[in-house]
Amino acid sequence: MAITRMTVIKAASDADYRKGQDIFLIDKRIRNFETDINTLTHTPMITATVLDADGTEHETQVSIDEEESQIIGSLCSCPDFYQAQGICCHCVAILLKYISRRHIQASFPAKI
Numbered sequence: 001m002a003i004t005r006m007t008v009i010k011a012a013s014d015a016d017y018r019k020g021q022d023i024f025l026i027d028k029r030i031r032n033f034e035t036d037i038n039t040l041t042h043t044p045m046i047t048a049t050v051l052d053a054d055g056t057e058h059e060t061q062v063s064i065d066e067e068e069s070q071i072i073g074s075l076c077s078c079p080d081f082y083q084a085q086g087i088c089c090h091c092v093a094i095l096l097k098y099i100s101r102r103h104i105q106a107s108f109p110a111k112i
């Protein structure tokens with residue numbers, strides 16, 4: 001199993017999922033998107049700068065466990081982060097981007 005859209009839908013409130021989907025699909029407000037492997041846990045760590053509609057930047061980070069299909073941790077500099085039920089819309093946005101990229105990589109293997 002791997003992280004899917006369903007994992008993200010379950011992790012966020014409906015409103016935050018919709019906002020995150022807009023950020024990713026419609027407005028494309030994700031910058032500096034990077035994926036690293038956490039050297040301690042050997043699990044993927046996604047980082048990005050996510051912009052609000054007014055241009056406010058948020059540093060966003062999500063750690064995931066692909067085998068367990070779980071979101072291990074999330075961190076965001078937005079004011080909603082500590083109040084949101086589940087993960088905030090910025091974390092949703094970078095997770096959706098991660099999932100879509102992984103799908104592209106899987107369907108189009110690199111030419112040698």
Ligand SMILES: [Zn+2]
Pocket residue numbers: 058060076077078080081088089090091
């Ligand atoms: Zn946030």
